[in-house]
Amino acid sequence: xxxxxxxxxxxxxxxxxxxxxxxxxxxxxxxxxxxxxxxxxxxxxxxxxxxxxxxxxxxxxxxxxxxxxxxxxxxxxxxxxxxxxxxxxxxxxxxxxxxxxxxxxxxxxxxxxxxxxxxxxxxxxxxxxxxxxxxxxxxxxxxxxxxxxxxxxxxxxxxxxxxxxxxxxxxxxxxxxxxxxxxxxxxxxxxxxxxxxxxxxxxxxxxxxxxxxxxxxxxxxxxxxxxxxxxxxxxxxxxxxxxxxxxxxxxxxxxxxxxxxxxxxxxxxxxxxxxxxxxxxxxxxxxxxxxxxxxxxxxxxxxxxxxxxxxxxxxxxxxxxxxx
Amino acid sequence: xxxxxxxxxxxxxxxxxxxxxxxxxxxxxxxxxxxxxxxxxxxxxxxxxxxxxxxxxxxxxxxxxxxxxxxxxxxxxxxxxxxxxxxxxxxxxxxxxxxxxxxxxxxxxxxxxxxxxxxxxxxxxxxxxxxxxxxxxxxxxxxxxxxxxxxxxxxxxxxxxxxxxxxxxxxxxxxxxxxxxxxxxxxxxxxxxxxxxxxxxxxxxxxxxxxxxxxxxxxxxxxxxxxxxxxxxxxxxxxxxxxxxxxxxxxxxxxxxxxxxxxxxxxxxxxxxxxxxxxxxxxxxxxxxxxxxxxxxxxxxxxxxxxxxxxxxxxxxxxxxxxxxxxxxxxxxxxxxxxxxxx
Numbered sequence: 001x002x003x004x005x006x007x008x009x010x011x012x013x014x015x016x017x018x019x020x021x022x023x024x025x026x027x028x029x030x031x032x033x034x035x036x037x038x039x040x041x042x043x044x045x046x047x048x049x050x051x052x053x054x055x056x057x058x059x060x061x062x063x064x065x066x067x068x069x070x071x072x073x074x075x076x077x078x079x080x081x082x083x084x085x086x087x088x089x090x091x092x093x094x095x096x097x098x099x100x101x102x103x104x105x106x107x108x109x110x111x112x113x114x115x116x117x118x119x120x121x122x123x124x125x126x127x128x129x130x131x132x133x134x135x136x137x138x139x140x141x142x143x144x145x146x147x148x149x150x151x152x153x154x155x156x157x158x159x160x161x162x163x164x165x166x167x168x169x170x171x172x173x174x175x176x177x178x179x180x181x182x183x184x185x186x187x188x189x190x191x192x193x194x195x196x197x198x199x200x201x202x203x204x205x206x207x208x209x210x211x212x213x214x215x216x217x218x219x220x221x222x223x224x225x226x227x228x229x230x231x232x233x234x235x236x237x238x239x240x241x242x243x244x245x246x247x248x249x250x251x252x253x254x255x256x257x258x259x260x261x262x263x264x265x266x267x268x269x270x271x272x273x274x275x276x277x278x279x280x281x282x283x284x285x286x287x288x289x290x291x292x293x294x295x296x297x298x299x300x301x302x303x304x305x306x307x308x309x310x311x312x313x314x315x316x317x318x319x320x321x322x323x324x
Numbered sequence: 325x326x327x328x329x330x331x332x333x334x335x336x337x338x339x340x341x342x343x344x345x346x347x348x349x350x351x352x353x354x355x356x357x358x359x360x361x362x363x364x365x366x367x368x369x370x371x372x373x374x375x376x377x378x379x380x381x382x383x384x385x386x387x388x389x390x391x392x393x394x395x396x397x398x399x400x401x402x403x404x405x406x407x408x409x410x411x412x413x414x415x416x417x418x419x420x421x422x423x424x425x426x427x428x429x430x431x432x433x434x435x436x437x438x439x440x441x442x443x444x445x446x447x448x449x450x451x452x453x454x455x456x457x458x459x460x461x462x463x464x465x466x467x468x469x470x471x472x473x474x475x476x477x478x479x480x481x482x483x484x485x486x487x488x489x490x491x492x493x494x495x496x497x498x499x500x501x502x503x504x505x506x507x508x509x510x511x512x513x514x515x516x517x518x519x520x521x522x523x524x525x526x527x528x529x530x531x532x533x534x535x536x537x538x539x540x541x542x543x544x545x546x547x548x549x550x551x552x553x554x555x556x557x558x559x560x561x562x563x564x565x566x567x568x569x570x571x572x573x574x575x576x577x578x579x580x581x582x583x584x585x586x587x588x589x590x591x592x593x594x595x596x597x598x599x600x601x602x603x604x605x606x607x608x609x610x611x612x613x614x615x616x617x618x619x620x621x622x623x624x625x626x627x628x629x630x631x632x633x634x635x636x637x638x639x640x641x642x643x644x645x646x647x648x649x650x651x652x653x654x655x656x657x658x659x660x661x662x663x664x665x666x667x
Contacts, residue, residue, distance in 0.1 A: 019428035027416070109412020113473065115378055116406035117429040118398050322378045 016119030017127050024131030028097060037093050038139060044085045045143050046150070051076035053154055065265075065285065068159040069166055071151050072263045082147060083259045086140075086174050087252055088210055093139060094181030095202040097132040100195035101125075101186050102317065107194070115322045125317050129186055129310055136178045144171040162265075162288050169292060170262045176302050177255040181206065183309030190317045209250040217246035244271065251302060258298035261291055270294060329354045329481060329513050330375070334384035337370050337537075344370045346537035347384065352515060354480075357507045359524045360517040362534035368517035369409070371534075372483050375515075376406055388481055402430070405474035409486040411466055415459025419450060419469050422458050423476055430477040437476075444472035448502065464495040471502060481513045482506065488523045500527050533628070541628070548628045557631055559621035560594040560601070566613045567592050573607050574600075590616065 028034050052074040056067065075081040080088070102125070105111040114124055148167060152158065159167065184205065188198035221243035225235035247253040261267045265285035286294070328351035335348040345367040352358045360368050373379040375386050377397025386393040388400050413422045420441050427437030445454045448468040453461065461469065467487065474482055487503070488496045504527045506512050517534075518524045525531065525545055532542040541548055564570050567590050574583035574594055581595045594600070601618070608615050621627050 015431040016429050019425065022428075023425055027414075030416075108415065109408065109410050110414060112378075112408045113406075113411060113413075113426075114429070116376055116401060116404075116408070117426065117477075118401040118431075119429055120398070322373070 016117065017123040020114075020119070020123060020127035021131050024127050025134060028131060028135045033096055034135065037096050038142075041085075041089060041093065041139065041143055042146070044089060045082060045147055047079050048075065048082040048085050049147055049150055049154070051079035052081060053151075057155065066163060068151065068155075068157045068163050069263050069265070071155070071157075072147070072167070072170065073260065083170070083263060084256075086143075087177070087256050087259065090174060090178045090255075091181040091206045091210070091252070094132075094136065094178040095185045095199065095206060097135055098128075098182045098185030099189055099199040099202050101128040101132070101189040103189050103192055103195050103198060112322050121318060121322075122314060125186070125190075125310075125314055129182065132182045132186070133175075133179050136182060137175050140171050140175045140178065144174075165288050166262055166265075166291070169288075170259055173255065173258055173262060173295070173299060173302075176299065176306065177251060180251045180302055180305045180309065183306045183313065187309055187313040187316070190313045190320065210252045213250040213253065214247060217243045220246050241271070248301075251305060254298045254302060258295035258302075261295045265291060267291070267294075327354075328352060330358075330386075330388050330515065332371075332375075332384070332386045335371065335374060335381050335386055336383045337367070337374060337379065338382050343537050345374070345381075348537070348539055350532060350539060350542070352513060354513050355507060355511045356529045357503070357514045357516065357527055359528035359531040360515060360534055361519065361521060361524065361531055362517075363519055366534045367537040368534055369485055372406070372485055372515070372517055375483060376401060376404060402477065403480045405477060405479035405482045407470050407474050407482070407484040407487060409489060411470035411473070413458035413461070413466065413469060413473075415457060417458060418455045419458050419461070419465075419472075420445065420454045422469065423473055426473050426476045432476075440476055440478075441472075444475050447475075448472045449498075463490045464492065467491055467495070467499065471499075475506075479512065481515070483515045483517075485517050486519070487516060488518060488520050496523050503527055545628070558596045558599055559627060560592075560596070560604070561586075561617075561619045561621050562592050562594070562604075562615060563588075563590045563617035564592065564608065564613045564615055565590060566611070569611050570608060570613045573611055574604070577603060577607065593621075 049071065052071045055074050055076045056070060071082070073081050073083050075084065102111070105114065105124075111124075115121060144167065148159070181202070185198070185202045188201045189195070192198035192201065221239045224242055225239035226232060227235060227239055248257075257270055261270060265288075268281070268286055330350070330352035332348055332350040335345055336343070337345040348367075348371060360371065362368055370379060374381050375388065375393050377393045377400055380394055389403055391399045391403075393400050413419070414425070417425065423441040423444065424434075424437045427440060428434075432440070441454075442451075445451045448471050450465065450468050450472060453465060458466070458469065467490075471487075474484075484503070487499060491499065500523055503514060503516070507514050507527075516524055516528065528545070530542065530544050531548070532539045533548075534540070541551070543551070562570075567585050571583045571585055571592055574580050574592070577600065579596050579598045579600055581597065583592060583594045585591065586593055594604070601620070604618075605615065
């Protein structure tokens with residue numbers, strides 16, 4: 001009888017997770033899919049920077065305050081701004097990294113082999129999610145640094161301390177936002193047997209929440225609080241608030257709102273401002289801490305969306321039969 | 325028997341209305357090769373999954389090396405290697421990288437992973453393809469890599485689910501030699517679940533016949549054969565130059581149930597309630613028939629299997645599953661026989 005292995009019995013609990021995480025990460029980074037989405041985002045970033053520079057420096061600009069930050073949110077007539085692009089295409093990155101996390105593992109017969117190893121079952125999901133989140137962090141950081149660097153070279157602007165802080169906050173927000181979509185994709189990868197089904201489900205939700213949610217929101221708001229006739233005037237505030245609330249179900253809207261607030265210090269409030277509240281206000285931009293305070297709920301909601309999505313995937317996965 | 329390494333007591337698993345595993349009791353001694361045989365859907369895979377803690381039993385316990393499979397799955401999975409029925413590997417990694425990854429999941433240091441992977445690839449004869457991507461492997465190669473993969477953790481117990489499925493005869497022969505070696509040379513305990521009887525019977529110390537979640541017979545193959553004979557089922561297969569004459573004579577003999585001609589030239593199958601070999605030779609001499617071949621059947625697994633299976637099918641239909649369409653067991657048995665003969 002051969003000597004018993006000392007290594008296996010003294011294996012630490014975390015080794016399985018670490019090994020899986022390393023493998024998932026290298027899988028992502030070596031995959032064509034990752035290269036493709038990264039290249040797409042890089043091209044889009046370059047284009048939006050070009051658009052912003054032409055708009056801001058081509059014509060007359062009314063103010064030079066926070067000019068560097070304005071590069072992020074300014075588009076041109078033909079191209080969207082960097083923030084808009086990230087809001088719209090970021091989800092695609094999240095979905096790409098997650099939609100086949102578990103179902104491919106199942107269909108190629110490696111899930112059961114994994115499950116037969118001395119690791120906790122949740123380590124499989126944790127590793128996949130963490131690896132995806134890491135890649136998202138890398139993508140967002142790389143795009144952000146690229147954008148800043150290229151902007152500095154092109155315009156000669158040097159961001160100030162507050163601007164740097166705001167950019168970092170914006171990038172963090174973007175990473176969390178994309179992670180929401182990663183969590184959604186992981187849920188579908190657990191629920192759907194086929195990767196294609198999961199991808200389609202994710203993409204349809206993405207398109208719905210990004211493009212059609214605003215229509216649905218105004219439809220609901222108009223149905224509940226009609227704006228026509230005499231009562232329309234009375235309903236105006238309620239109508240707007242309901243529309244806003246429904247819109248905020250979509251992480252796309254949440255992110256857009258938060259990103260605008262962070263990147264544009266002159267945004268002082270999100271929501272309805274009455275004349276009485278606005279009267280007497282000093283017309284100046286908000287300090288960073290105040291802007292952050294304004295979007296804090298958005299960030300918390302998105303983080304909890306990530307957690308809720310992950311928890312749902314987790315519960316579903318733990319209850320599922322492992323066999324193919 | 326030595327202190328059992330695998331101990332299953334009253335294990336039960338129900339999927340909705342279907343009883344997948346029905347109060348299974350089984351003990352396997354260290355170093356033993358045990359064959360769990362039964363048709364598809366008999367509950368073999370469910371049983372193996374419960375042994376690995378991947379499926380929770382509704383009642384009963386399973387323990388490997390004194391550790392409860394449901395409550396301490398991590399400890400169990402350190403000692404148990406599992407080869408699933410259609411083993412899969414990451415197609416973008418090479419065979420060697422796949423093995424290395426399994427080693428890492430078991431907490432082996434990188435040098436040890438490398439050393440073991442090298443030795444195991446050699447052992448299963450896969451060194452030549454070790455650095456090719458696993459996606460290019462054939463079924464047989466995957467199976468061999470699967471065995472190397474199971475051995476990466478140096479398990480004391482190995483569970484194999486249908487290891488011979490989809491492999492060519494030469495590959496099966498090699499596989500069987502390898503499995504036997506794992507038991508004899510390394511002293512590992514091996515549990516094979518299969519519906520392919522011929523291959524498995526060559527290497528098993530004991531077999532259990534598993535039908536509809538129940539272990540209907542369990543023991544060494546020879547003993548199962550004798551058990552059948554003591555219940556009055558004797559099967560002879562013989563070849564003669566004048567089958568018609570001899571069949572007629574045999575059908576007149578007391579104790580013979582049936583004597584019928586087989587498909588092959590001169591082949592006769594005789595089923596009787598007692599040993600008739602003495603009378604048979606005398607009868608053949610009387611009628612002037614030359615006995616070219618005479619073989620007692622029933623000692624091999626297929627016959628045992630068929631008989632037990634038919635018995636189980638009968639009792640099941642009557643007693644436990646009144647709702648089942650009658651004769652389902654027999655139909656299954658027939659399907660099974662066809663499959664066996666084809667294999």
